[in-house]
Amino acid sequence: MAKLPKQDELLQISYKPPKTPWMDLPVDFKPGTYCHGAKGKDLQAVGFPNARDWSPGEEDWKLPEEWKDTVLAGMADRLGKYRSFRLFMDVCVRCGACADKCHFYMGSGDPKNMPVLRAELMRSVYRRYFTKSGQLFGRLAGARDLTVDVLKEWWYYFYQCTECRRCSVFCPYGIDQAEITIMGRELLNLLGLNTEWISGPVANCYMKGNHVGLEPHTMVSNIEYLVDDIETLTGIHITPSFNRKGAEILFVVPSGDYYADPGMYTCMGYLMLFEELGLDYTWSTYAGEGGNFGFFTSNEMAKRLNAKIYAEAKRLGVKWILGGECGHMWRVLNQYMDTWNGPADFLEEPVSPITGTKFTNATSTKMVHIAEFTADLIHHNKIKLDPSRNDNLRVTFHDSCNPARGMGILEEPRYIIKNVCNNFFEMPEDTIREKTLCCGSGAGLNPGENMEVRLRGGFPRANAVKYVQEKHGVNMLANICAVDRVALPTLMDYWVPGVGVCGVHELVGNALVMKGEKKRETDMRGEPLPERSAEA
């Protein structure tokens, strides 16, 4: 693995564009800036083309002979199928409003990370093969041939975009850069040009139901392990059910929440909350993954992986579906699931059994975000909370890109945090809510081998955290995304040491006063509660 550069090296960012015209500037595959290539076995597991082991750092990418025809045919097909794609290829006026909004551009200074130029990598090929002006005037009309080098450039930069859509907020035309990246990745995928970190979880999810590849007994064992920890903490024994037919609600989370730190504390928070409510819900070992790395390969793959959620809801006969704290999972669930795999007319419009609130926003998808669910409980005063248990924390909230920009979940998590914590501080206005800055590791870019790019891309977010750390003594970065929970700790340790990372429902679990619980000695992480440390 590439050696991690020091902070001051990474901060030597030049925003001066190189003298060489961009079309003549080849990609430098510098270790630390790109992911491993997909493994043949993982591509094969889901029937993806050109399944073989390959390495992006090597000259030969083992492309099929007819690769160029495949890409152009794929492009023609998608231009016909997706009106948005054709529109986004045509309408940009190069105003540059997006240019400095991308966290990868801010952190690297690489002009090809300006959203406008990242899109131009593909638009130039579009013009050459699909417009009259490009066919006639070539480079004069901003067109260029599709070559192996162009293909490599696509791969490098379309896997250096987290599909966060911050640039789209500032685009006067509303061009969705994520859709351009999605199309770029789809076309690359036709040649087996995926990454190990994306295609591995896709294969796992397809074969075993979740990204990590946990088998049913392993998922159950992990959750039961958390149940033991909850009993140690509260004295209350919980017996969650799995694959239970006739439950009112199916609960779906990202698998990171029952496998990785600190997501497991978030998961404990869910379990405690549902126990306290007496909620009639079930986990599923089949629909054990709400996240969808298929979304980072192709729409078709995302649809295949998503199908299990409605299928399981139907099989179990639940009334509606509740979803945990995840980022891209909600872009898929909120904006695609219904049209891909719906209509879910066998489900009912979600109604909270505790408050009677109808979640009319989920009338179509039948799936409610846990932040909405919990905020509604608090609003109706249905749970007892002791926010002083979180008094050791000075919390800020990182809006996860997809729930914020893809779903409008902006107020609910803040409302929850303000009710379960006494110390909450916002980061600067241009870095939160719909203008939130990405963690730098979304859309499948969270392995270790591309760490330099992750740290560069995450720098603007980290910088905003540093601001509230210095101004308000913030020591905890809350969020509602499983990738955030695994990526931000690394980012904080590097740029803003002393700031921890947690899910919102970890804070809920700590503050939740449960009926019959014993006096709590520690928080979920085993740290002494603030009042006790004050006594000591």
Added chain:
Amino acid sequence: MAEIVVGDRHIPLDEDGFLEDASMWDEEVANFLAKTEEVELTEEHWEIIKYLRKYFDDFNVAPPVRRMVKDVHRDLQTIYALFPSGPGKGACKIAGLPKPTGCV
């Protein structure tokens, strides 16, 4: 693809130095991998490695870090002292477990 040669066996590794095929692991392979991690295997190391192998036999995946810490009765600091690359890239790698991927 990288590989190590242990005795007369050629054992393929992935880009991060994890075994491609966990079934090719044995104690000799662990000793070899430990050397690449600059770890001298003591009894304490072996206790953790054996725990990881048993967990892997039962569950077909590496254990969550929290669970490993609790099951082997050692804090994370101690595990880092024993395996400087950490529980995943150090201990699990030497124990021949595949690396977990996803939101992890």
